[in-house]
Amino acid sequence: MGTSHAGRYDVVIIGAGAAGLACAADLCAAGLRVRLLEAAGAVGGRMRTDRVKGFTVDRGFQVFNTSYPQVRRRLDLKALELRSFTPGVLVHTENGPRRFTDPTRRLRESRDLLPGRLASARDLAAVAALTARDALAPASALRRGPDGTTRTALADAGVSPELVETFFRPFLSGVFLEDELETSARFFHLVWRSLLRGTLALPAEGIGAVPAQLASRLPPHVLRSGCPVTAVTPGEVAVVGGDTLRARAVVVATGQRAAAELLPGLRVPDGRTVTTLYHAPAEPPTTEPLLFVDSRRRFLNTCVLSAVQPGFSPDGRALVSTSVLGSPGPAETAAVLRAMGEVYGADTDHWELVHRVTVPDALPAMVGPVPLSRTTRFAPGRYVCGDHRATGSLQGALASGARAAREVLEDLAGHGPRGAGS
Known part of the structure; x- marks a missing residue:
């Protein structure tokens, strides 16, 4: 397809994770014409939920904290059907x-x-x-x-x-x-x-229900999924297929690596990588919705997810989630399973591994001292938001998206977007 100007908007937002969804919601509420682009087929970024062999598994172990101010402002907690640890x-x-x-x-x-x-x-x-x-x-x-x-x-x-x-x-x-x-x-x-x-809890449909609810509140035709972006230039966004969208402002709300690729010169923190193993034992090693940790640090944490949300298991078996740093090899994975046997007091030899997911850049590194919030202004007409610009949490992502919306509105009202450091 040849290059065409597929649309003219006040703001184009790239990335429909928590930050991008919050930014889009606030800009739409202010009456701006907004387009939200998502490369994947669904919203959420790292907050995604999959169905594997009938089990409900998040992309890495994630919990939902009800105390976050942005969460309480933006979400209908009752609709999430939360059950607590x-x-x-x-x-x-x-x-x-x-x-x-x-x-x-x-x-x-x-x-x-x-x-x-x-x-x-x-x-x-x-x-x-x-x-x-x-x-x-x-x-x-x-x-x-x-x-x-x-x-x-x-x-x-x-x-x-x-x-x-x-x-x-x-x-x-x-x-x-x-x-x-x-x-x-x-x-x-x-x-x-x-x-x-x-309170730490899990939604009945998995953590992906959180961004799904945020997306459901956007006006029709704002979100366009399955639309990877290839380049960002002042006032324009190029997408796969050759189309170009024009906008008075562009907000990059992706993860830090993608943001650095779209905005050359942007300084981003390192990321933390985590792997989560999902096992399905025939009998639950505990029926209590409790988080377990190990003083020998052979894994990060483990819990019986089906004790928190029974609907996560399709057939009555337990669903156990265990997370470890990095991406362990076969020997390390076997050692983790043995450690789980000690912690739960159970024979883990025949636990079925139903899923394994490694999440690169699951959280931004926040080596102290570090600023807890940074401007989203990158260059005139270009902005960047996400948890890597604030704190490594859902609260940080939502707050950064809200800050991007405020700064975009301030600059557009002043008829001259301001620049800023990276």
């Missing part, structure tokens, strides 16, 4: 399983928080003070606080190296997708706050 984490230690539970929610299950079981009295006091501060402080105060790494933040709070290695390092490795606790201290405090104030 047991609040807390079970840690597999050398001394046996230990529960780290919020006593304000599950007092009867908090016996492992007695001094001497999971932690010393001094450690418990330090964690209580840290928890009270983060739970009660305004999020804005935590964002303005001193930054460093999560490891230094825990040390500054008086948490001993022993408790860091027993609980915080194995648990937070699954949150940040890195096991050195090098993630921004300010981001850690915000995450800890969100865990204390919210």
Whole structure:
């Protein structure tokens, strides 16, 4: 097909992940003519759900946090049919399983928080003070606080190296997708706050139901899926097939690697890669919707997804999700399965592997100190948003998309888009 000008818009947005969907919603609400382009056949970016052998499997283990402000603003939580995890984490230690539970929610299950079981009295006091501060402080105060790494933040709070290695390092490795606790201290405090104030849950149709609901609220004909973009130039977007869309502003809302390709000169953070293994044992190793972590860090976390959402399994078998950093080979995968047997106290030799998914750049690296939000302005008429421009979370992606919409509206109202650093 020869080159043609397929459309003229106020704004063209590239990428229908959480950031692009939020940006499109806000710009449409402001009355602009918007086109949202998605290369894949469905929206969501990394927030996608597949059906494999009848099982509902997300593209990597993902949980939905109800406390995020952008989530509460944009989504109908009831329509997602959320079912929650047991609040807390079970840690597999050398001394046996230990529960780290919020006593304000599950007092009867908090016996492992007695001094001497999971932690010393001094450690418990330090964690209580840290928890009270983060739970009660305004999020804005935590964002303005001193930054460093999560490891230094825990040390500054008086948490001993022993408790860091027993609980915080194995648990937070699954949150940040890195096991050195090098993630921004300010981001850690915000995450800890969100865990204390919210509920972790899964939608009945998988995490893909979240972007699907966001997309369903857009006006008709805004979204065009199956439409890869080949180039972005000032005022124009070229798509596969030769068409060119003209726009007063272009927003790149893809993952960081694709954004850097479309916007040469854009500086992006490294990404964290994670692999999730989905097994289907004949009998569930536990019926409790609980997250398990391992103090030896042989995997990031594991849980019985069908104990959270029974509909994830088509035939009554359990569906177990286990995540590990990187992309393990056969020997490492076998070692993970043996570790799961120890943690669950079950024979895993005959667990069927129904699916394996590796997600490159599942989260942006946020090595502290790091800014928690950056302008979306890249160059006159060109903008970039996504969790890599804010925080590695659904909240960060949605907030970055909202910021892109605000900055586009400001610039278009001023009749002269401003430039900005990359």
